[in-house]
Every structure is written in C-alpha cells, then in structure tokens.
Amino acid sequence: EGGRRLGGLAYSGGFLFASYDRVRASHVLIYEVLANGLQGELIEQYEVDVGGTEGLAVRRAGPSSKEVLFLGGPERSVFAYIFRFVTGFELHGACAALAPESSSRSAAPGRRAGAGGLLPLLL
Known part of the structure; x- marks a missing residue:
C-alpha cells in the first residue's frame, strides 16, 4: 500500500x-506473540528516520x-x-557518541526517532 514494503522482521522476548x-x-x-506462536495484538508503533530498510535485528x-x-x-x-516500551527509540550509545546532539532524539509511541548515528558497512 502506498509504496510500503516489509523491510525487516525480528522476534525478541515474546515480541x-x-x-x-x-x-x-x-x-x-x-x-505480542501468543503462546501458540501466532501474532497477537499490536502493542506499539513508531517511525524511525531510516529509509531504504533492508534488514532488522532485535x-x-x-x-x-x-x-x-x-x-x-x-x-x-x-x-x-536502544528501544524501551512507552519511551521508544533512542540512538545506541555507540552511535550517539558519533552523532550531532540534535539528532540524538528519542521517539515515543507514534513519534519519530532521528537517524543521526550510523555504523558504516563494507558491502
């Protein structure tokens, strides 16, 4: 829908x-993931300033x-x-040290998190 595609899928600690x-x-x-392994209710949602997503790990x-x-x-x-329920995403400590202070934003549910810090990959 509207150019949206799955960029990554990951499981961690029942979510x-x-x-x-x-x-x-x-x-x-x-x-949440139910005891039978099926997807349960939507718990939270966020928007993170990382475009062109091709993978996700949690x-x-x-x-x-x-x-x-x-x-x-x-x-x-x-x-x-780093992700925490309710408060959302904030730059990982390793990335926050590299990023300008203004890009070290956190995102609460339904909010955006900046992508100021990055770790280059040699692909």
Missing part, C-alpha cells in the same frame, strides 16, 4: 518487530531494553538504537 520501509523512514510495528540489551539494528539508508549502513 514481533515488523519494519515497513517508507522510502525516507521506517514504520515499526510491535506485536536482541535484549537489559531487563527493560532492547538493541535494535536497521540495515538501510543511502549509505547502506547499520543504524543502532
């Missing part, structure tokens, strides 16, 4: 993360946080974020 590429940004939908970073990596952007780079 399914689906990233839909919207050319200039990624729309991330987070669903893993537990702490008791209430997850590391989320997006592969995409015009530079074909890895964009790293």
